[in-house]
Amino acid sequence: MTEWYYNRRTGEVEEGAQSLGSERDGPFATKEDAARAPEIIRERARKWAEEDARGN
Template sequence: MGEYWYNTRTGEVEEGKISNSIDRAGPFATREEAARAPEIIAERSRKWAAEEAADDTK
């Protein structure tokens, strides 16, 4: 099974490293997961921001 990438420029899911690395997010295990890349990235960003804010209060 291959790796799936989300092309941030076109919004398309790609199997394998097709586009330039600057335009790719991933890799993801499934096509469905790659299609959710913007949502996953936003969730991770919120989590990291909350962790950093918690660290700042220590």
């Protein structure tokens, strides 16, 4: 199964781990999800912050 990554430095989607781990987010199951990485990460962070605020 192919894993997809989002390179934060270049803003590009990578098939497989091509760049340094410190420069990429993932893995994602699909190329489309990797392309949406910044949005997905913001949404996850928002949910975590809400959970923390509720004391969960």
